[in-house]
Amino acid sequence: MRTQLLTTLSVLALSLGGIAACTDVVDDADEAELEEGSDDAKTDRADLALTTIDADPPEDAEIGKVGVSLSNLSEMEILFDGIDLARISTSFTINGTAAIILAMYMACADKRGIARAKLTGTIQNDILKEYVARGTWIWPVRPSMRLIADSVLFANEAAPRFNPISIAGAHVRDAGCTAAEEMAYTLANGLAYVDELLRRGGDAARFARRLSFFFYVHMDLFEEVAKFRAGRRLWARIMKERYGIEDPQAQMFRFGVVCGGSSLVAPQPYNNVVRVAVETLAAVMGGAQSIFTCAYDEPSQLPTKSSAQLALRTQQIVAEESGVARTVDPLGGSYYVEWLTDRMEEEIRAVMKDIEAYGGAVKAIEDGWLQMKVARRAHLRKQHIDSGELPVVGLNCFRREDEVPAPGEVFRLDPQASARVVEKYAAVRERRDNAGVERGLARLEQAAAKDDENLMPYLVDCCHAYATVGEMVGRLTRVWGEFKEPVRL
Amino acid sequence: MSVAADPRLKGRRILLAKPGLDGHDVGAKVVALALRDAGADVIYTGLRKSPAYIAQVAVDEDVDALGLSILSGSHLELVAETVRELKSRGAGHMALFVGGTIPAADRDALSALGARGVFTSDMPLSAVVEALARALG
Numbered sequence: 001m002r003t004q005l006l007t008t009l010s011v012l013a014l015s016l017g018g019i020a021a022c023t024d025v026v027d028d029a030d031e032a033e034l035e036e037g038s039d040d041a042k043t044d045r046a047d048l049a050l051t052t053i054d055a056d057p058p059e060d061a062e063i064g065k066v067g068v069s070l071s072n073l074s075e076m077e078i079l080f081d082g083i084d085l086a087r088i089s090t091s092f093t094i095n096g097t098a099a100i101i102l103a104m105y106m107a108c109a110d111k112r113g114i115a116r117a118k119l120t121g122t123i124q125n126d127i128l129k130e131y132v133a134r135g136t137w138i139w140p141v142r143p144s145m146r147l148i149a150d151s152v153l154f155a156n157e158a159a160p161r162f163n164p165i166s167i168a169g170a171h172v173r174d175a176g177c178t179a180a181e182e183m184a185y186t187l188a189n190g191l192a193y194v195d196e197l198l199r200r201g202g203d204a205a206r207f208a209r210r211l212s213f214f215f216y217v218h219m220d221l222f223e224e225v226a227k228f229r230a231g232r233r234l235w236a237r238i239m240k241e242r243y244g245i246e247d248p249q250a251q252m253f254r255f256g257v258v259c260g261g262s263s264l265v266a267p268q269p270y271n272n273v274v275r276v277a278v279e280t281l282a283a284v285m286g287g288a289q290s291i292f293t294c295a296y297d298e299p300s301q302l303p304t305k306s307s308a309q310l311a312l313r314t315q316q317i318v319a320e321e322s323g324v325a326r327t328v329d330p331l332g333g334s335y336y337v338e339w340l341t342d343r344m345e346e347e348i349r350a351v352m353k354d355i356e357a358y359g360g361a362v363k364a365i366e367d368g369w370l371q372m373k374v375a376r377r378a379h380l381r382k383q384h385i386d387s388g389e390l391p392v393v394g395l396n397c398f399r400r401e402d403e404v405p406a407p408g409e410v411f412r413l414d415p416q417a418s419a420r421v422v423e424k425y426a427a428v429r430e431r432r433d434n435a436g437v438e439r440g441l442a443r444l445e446q447a448a449a450k451d452d453e454n455l456m457p458y459l460v461d462c463c464h465a466y467a468t469v470g471e472m473v474g475r476l477t478r479v480w481g482e483f484k485e486p487v488r489l
Numbered sequence: 490m491s492v493a494a495d496p497r498l499k500g501r502r503i504l505l506a507k508p509g510l511d512g513h514d515v516g517a518k519v520v521a522l523a524l525r526d527a528g529a530d531v532i533y534t535g536l537r538k539s540p541a542y543i544a545q546v547a548v549d550e551d552v553d554a555l556g557l558s559i560l561s562g563s564h565l566e567l568v569a570e571t572v573r574e575l576k577s578r579g580a581g582h583m584a585l586f587v588g589g590t591i592p593a594a595d596r597d598a599l600s601a602l603g604a605r606g607v608f609t610s611d612m613p614l615s616a617v618v619e620a621l622a623r624a625l626g
Contacts, residue, residue, distance in 0.1 A: 062509055062510050062561060062563050130512070133515070134512050134513070135511075135512020135513065135514055135536045135537070136512050174515075175515040176515060176519075262610075265610075265611050266609055266610070266611045267611055298590075299590070299609075299610065299611070300590060300591070300592050300593065300609065301562070301590065301592040302562050374515075375515065375518040375519070375522065376522070378515045378518065378519050379491075379518075379519045379522040379523070382519050382523075382614060383491060383614070386613040386614055386615065395611055413562070485535040485536060487533055487535050489518060489521055489522055489525070489531075489533065
């Protein structure tokens with residue numbers, strides 16, 4: 001457990017990387033993070049990469065604002081320069097273009113002569129919740145599901161130690177859902193992926209061992225512990241009863257968490273350090289495999305280096321000093337937590353039943369029904385905070401008029417950073433074999449038109465040729481079209 | 490407790506928009522629901538719209554106010570560009586509001602660009618509605 005805590009990277013490296021915008025700054029940050037007691041490299045993709053628009057004007061205002069710019073293999077080569085890919089575990093927070101980024105990571109390993117089988121890490125690759133909450137979708141739901149099945153099945157073969165999907169509830173929770181809804185939507189999406197993988201001929205006993213999950217932790221400590229305990233119980237049961245999976249490894253519910261998010265508020269920002277510490281405790285006692293702690297200034301800005309470092313130290317203090325990580329499930333047997341876990345399980349089942357009655361997660365998302373439910377729930381939560389029914393210290397109670405509203409230090413992006421990224425991008429397009437790129441892209445487009453073809457080998461080939469993310473996305477969009485966002489409020 | 494209907498907003502047309510690549514839309518949707526409760530006609534663009542597209546919709550729909558929701562840190566650039574696009578369509582006078590993850594240090598700069606109000610998630614919905622009602626009332 002201690003090691004598990006330590007393997008997690010906080011926003012630190014990522015924000016440094018992301019904010020710094022330029023991959024030449026990013027790898028410094030990653031190295032700093034690796035030195036600070038983490039053997040894990042986590043990369044938050046910039047919105048550019050998240051939504052697959054290349055580093056090209058007119059989007060240059062966005063370069064590097066949310067994460068690392070990775071528009072082609074050359075940028076990934078810089079990002080991981082001097083880092084042994086066989087020794088680290090890399091976490092990619094990427095969804096819309098996840099298959100492409102995974103292909104790029106494999107191409108990066110290939111170029112360095114590292115066997116793909118040695119790669120370890122996790123890629124989020126959960127598109128369903130993007131339609132519901134985070135918004136980095138590109139294509140309609142069904143071809144997106146196909147691409148996820150392609151990448152999971154391909155990774156199971158090529159890089160069996162890599163977690164090719166992390167089914168996430170975090171985003172809907174942060175959007176306003178309750179703890180039970182967060183878990184229910186996540187498990188419902190999980191079932192949709194399992195069904196799709198089975199439809200594509202996957203072996204459940206095999207791919208289920210590599211499914212992982214991702215959640216937010218909010219402030220109600222025992223409720224959060226109950227949420228994780230109930231989710232773990234339910235998933236194992238579903239795997240066994242619905243899919244007949246007997247292997248306990250394939251029933252496992254491995255998950256990472258983020259502490260913070262919308263539970264943090266801008267007024268009295270240092271209070272957030274305390275919130276993150278409480279949430280980290282809840283995550284450990286709920287049995288999280290990996291923990292990511294938000295910085296206290298995130299409600300008002302991108303984190304600074306020092307706030308991000310404090311977030312990392314928070315989990316290190318919990319891991320090293322508090323002793324809570326000495327045993328698993330330390331609250332098991334508590335009358336209150338057991339009761340809460342049972343009640344949570346009932347609530348989760350009820351929400352899952354509603355989704356099933358509607359026609360399943362995919363249909364509920366295509367229709368915008370789930371999005372509408374989340375928006376209304378967010379509205380309700382906001383009303384509860386505004387009225388004081390949900391107390392938030394420093395925001396709706398214990399507030400002082402004379403206090404300094406925010407930390408003084410504001411992160412500023414190097415104004416030259418985006419120009420450097422655009423320059424590098426243009427240079428790669430000059431240097432590469434453009435005829436080879438075109439051949440790869442044409443083959444990708446042809447394969448995309450056939451439903452039963454796994455697209456991953458084509459994407460890896462395109463990455464090897466230094467095709468850009470935008471070029472690959474463009475070809476797939478020609479075949480699949482774009483998702484039309486259903487706006488229901 | 491939802492916000493109360495406000496006669497100053499009754500029938501007023503308000504466009505809420507998400508410029509740039511940021512996909513966080515909860516704030517925009519919550520504000521849309523609150524303004525609707527207050528009596529306004531709310532149009533929401535959906536995600537990832539360009540400033541040019543947003544300005545064009547604002548003009549075509551003949552709205553009384555435009556709210557931009559930005560949580561990516563790109564608010565200064567995107568607001569400036571939206572204002573340019575509005576001006577080029579002769580709509581520079583439109584009441585413009587900005588919401589999102591906005592450092593306090595950037596508020597003055599946004600006001601200078603023409604924002605009539607800057608909203609963050611810690612503000613109650615009633616304050617957002619009141620600011621709009623005052624601007625349009």
